[in-house]
Amino acid sequence: MIPAAFEYHRPSELSAVIALLSEHGDEARVVAGGHSLIPMMKLRMAALDHLIDLRDIAELRGIEVGATIRIGAMTTQHELLTHAGLAEAAPILAEAARQIADPQVRYLGTLGGNVANGDPGNDMPGLMQCLDARFTLTGPDGTREVAARDFYEAAYMTAREDDEILVAITFPRPGAGHAYEKQKRKIGDYATAAAAVQLEAADSKVSAASIAMTNLSDVPVWSAAAGAALVGSACGTPAVEAAVAAMLADIDPVEDSRGPVEFKKHVAATVLRRAIARAWSRV
Amino acid sequence: MADKIHLKMTVNGQPVETLAEPRELLIHVLRERLDITGPHIGCETTHCGACTVDLDGKSVKSCTVFAAQADGAEITTVEGIGSPDKLHVLQEMFREHHGLQCGFCTPGMITRAWRLLQENPTPSEEEIRFGMAGNLCRCTGYQNIVKAIMAAATEMNAAKEAAE
Ligand SMILES: Cc1cc2nc3c(=O)[nH]c(=O)nc-3n(C[C@H](O)[C@H](O)[C@H](O)COP(=O)(O)OP(=O)(O)OC[C@H]3O[C@@H](n4cnc5c(N)ncnc54)[C@H](O)[C@@H]3O)c2cc1C
Ligand code: FES
Ligand code: FES
Numbered sequence: 001m002i003p004a005a006f007e008y009h010r011p012s013e014l015s016a017v018i019a020l021l022s023e024h025g026d027e028a029r030v031v032a033g034g035h036s037l038i039p040m041m042k043l044r045m046a047a048l049d050h051l052i053d054l055r056d057i058a059e060l061r062g063i064e065v066g067a068t069i070r071i072g073a074m075t076t077q078h079e080l081l082t083h084a085g086l087a088e089a090a091p092i093l094a095e096a097a098r099q100i101a102d103p104q105v106r107y108l109g110t111l112g113g114n115v116a117n118g119d120p121g122n123d124m125p126g127l128m129q130c131l132d133a134r135f136t137l138t139g140p141d142g143t144r145e146v147a148a149r150d151f152y153e154a155a156y157m158t159a160r161e162d163d164e165i166l167v168a169i170t171f172p173r174p175g176a177g178h179a180y181e182k183q184k185r186k187i188g189d190y191a192t193a194a195a196a197v198q199l200e201a202a203d204s205k206v207s208a209a210s211i212a213m214t215n216l217s218d219v220p221v222w223s224a225a226a227g228a229a230l231v232g233s234a235c236g237t238p239a240v241e242a243a244v245a246a247m248l249a250d251i252d253p254v255e256d257s258r259g260p261v262e263f264k265k266h267v268a269a270t271v272l273r274r275a276i277a278r279a280w281s282r283v
Numbered sequence: 284m285a286d287k288i289h290l291k292m293t294v295n296g297q298p299v300e301t302l303a304e305p306r307e308l309l310i311h312v313l314r315e316r317l318d319i320t321g322p323h324i325g326c327e328t329t330h331c332g333a334c335t336v337d338l339d340g341k342s343v344k345s346c347t348v349f350a351a352q353a354d355g356a357e358i359t360t361v362e363g364i365g366s367p368d369k370l371h372v373l374q375e376m377f378r379e380h381h382g383l384q385c386g387f388c389t390p391g392m393i394t395r396a397w398r399l400l401q402e403n404p405t406p407s408e409e410e411i412r413f414g415m416a417g418n419l420c421r422c423t424g425y426q427n428i429v430k431a432i433m434a435a436a437t438e439m440n441a442a443k444e445a446a447e
Contacts, residue, residue: 001327001346008288008305008351031352038347039329041306051305053352078341102417103395104332107341108348187416188330 003041010053014060014138014165017052021163022140024050030165032074032113035105036122060112060167065089070170073112078103080111090171092178092196096127099182099194115148116166118156121190125152126220127180130196130212133171139164152219175200175208177283181275182214183267185258191215192258193268195275199230201283206230211243211276215258216251216268223250226272235280243276244269290354294319295363305351310334312350313360321361321390325419332418335391336360342398344417361390364397372442373397373435382431384422392418396432404440408433 011017021028028050031037040046054060060074065085080086080097087094100106100114100123114124115135128135128148135146137160146159148169153159160166177199183192194214200207209227214220225246233239253264287302294317301316310327313319313336325333327346334346337359365371373393376382383389392415399406399414406414411432412425420428 002308002311003306005304005306008349010351010354034349034352035329035347038349042327051349055352098413102332103399103414104335104342104344104417105329108343 001042003038004044004047006049006051008051008053010056012056012058014057014167017054017057017165018138018140018163020050020052021165026162028052030054032110032116033076033108034113035101035109036113036117036119054165060165065173067173068170069173070168071111072168073110073116073166075111077101077106077109077111077114081106089173090131090178091176092127092131092174092180092198095178096123096180096182096196099123099180099184102188105188111169112166115151115169116158116160118152118158119190120155120218120220121215123180123182123191123194123214126194126212126214126222127196128169128171129220129222130198130210131171131174132210133169135160135169136167137161137164138167143167149222155218174198175283177201177279179275179278179282181271181278183271193253193264193271195268195272197272197275197279199235199276199279199283201280204234206233206235206239206280209243211247211272213247213251213268213272216253216264218252221247221251223247225250230276235276240273240276244272247272288351288354290350292353292355293357295359301350303350305349307350309336309338309345309348309350309353309358313345313358319360319362322394323387323390325387325391330419331388331391332395333388333391335394335418337394337398340398342395342417359394359397361393364393371397372438373400373432376431376435376438377428380427380431380434382423382428388418388420388422392420392428396435400432400436400439404436404443406432406436 029048030052061072064070077097080093114122133148151159179197182194196212198210209230211226212222226243229242229246291300303312323333325331329347336345365374
């Protein structure tokens with residue numbers, strides 16, 4: 001399993017990365033942790049002439065926790081699991097990161113690579129939609145922001161231009177009512193279905209709810225209707241079942257090795273019920 | 284074909300230099316160019332963990348890292364953890380608790396457990412299972428691997444206390 005030949009670059013400035021991307025166009029790709037890209041290169045499903053390593057770009061690192069949370073694109077899943085400030089401010093990140101792959105993959109796999117990749121099986125895109133995150137992209141024409149909820153167009157197709165780099169991910173500090181619930185066949189498998197839920201409460205009722213689902217369509221699915229179905233309720237059965245029904249209307253799973261469509265809908269409903277119950281127990 | 288590049292790294296405390304094509308995976312450079320055959324190739328698809336090495340303080344699957352990415356890195360393989368006449372406690376405990384049968388997964392298991400016990404010297408059984416989830420074994424059923432790591436943690440902590 002040896003990929004086709006390429007030239008390796010390891011610049012230390014973001015501007016040098018962008019210059020290389022501008023020069024080589026779609027013959028160049030950046031590598032972060034490499035744990036989505038290298039397997040694809042080994043299978044010769046990703047072909048490139050120039051591999052640009054982001055590991056030495058200091059601007060892509062660092063975690064800042066305040067009213068807004070900012071996470072550098074090169075932050076690894078292992079760092080998400082072990083960062084004390086983040087564990088307190090946005091515990092849903094560690095809850096999700098724990099359920100991604102295995103320790104070795106998490107030491108190298110980055111948040112930026114996970115959201116930029118565009119694979120519907122990746123867990124972080126749905127979570128970022130749940131948190132209403134914004135992605136900061138820098139390219140030859142400067143820097144812009146795109147909402148996670150607008151970023152995903154189709155499998156492996158995103159709003160990022162080929163010569164843009166994802167620099168950081170920002171989102172407002174979420175409330176305590178969180179849960180990331182994932183069903184997978186085994187360690188190291190992608191989700192059959194996963195649900196990210198954030199709830200806020202006032203007077204023992206849900207005052208705000210955000211729900212996003214993973215691997216149930218060719219893009220992550222943020223279901224505004226599912227969230228709306230919970231608002232004003234105390235998360236009793238009728239409200240939860242209304243949210244599940246709204247979510248089922250928004251997803252579009254296809255049959256594959258993880259099961260037929262009916263099974264995936266069943267699993268999607270189950271993970272969402274569990275995630276709502278856990279998030280509500282934590283508000 | 285892309286030209287070979289000159290790589291420098293520290294492997295098991297020794298500075299090494301080699302030429303390699305950028306597309307060469309770290310496991311292949313270690314095994315074929317540097318003759319370090321402790322890390323094994325099980326699946327070559329990032330699943331089994333037999334190729335696990337320690338790279339700058341992280342357990343990584345060396346079949347999914349280009350050697351070029353490891354230029355300048357500090358690498359530890361099972362050869363750097365213990366030797367036949369001076370086994371590491373983990374190796375002793377794997378032997379004592381039958382933590383291996385065919386032994387193919389063992390270098391990866393030891394190398395991963397070595398890092399795990401540095402990050403968490405007093406792991407629970409559940410933490411060991413979570414921390415070892417990237418290493419597959421087709422023989423033992425894991426029970427004795429977990430026991431061996433628990434026992435190694437206890438021994439290492441006792442030795443540390445005695446030294447203090
Ligand atoms: C065995 C195994 C199991 C896995 N299971 C899961 C799972 O259950 N859930 C899950 O979510 N993931 C899973 N993964 C994927 C893993 O989390 C990847 O590490 C992650 O998807 C990509 O992150 P990376 O840093 O490795 O990115 P890379 O592989 O380096 O890059 C992925 C893509 O994103 C692009 N890219 C990376 N960084 C940037 C950037 N800053 N700006 C622009 N483009 C960029 C690259 O060019 C490439 O196209 C698994 C991987 C393995 C090997
Ligand atoms: S050989 Fe690398 S994970 Fe199996
Ligand atoms: S001892 Fe045979 S694979 Fe683990």
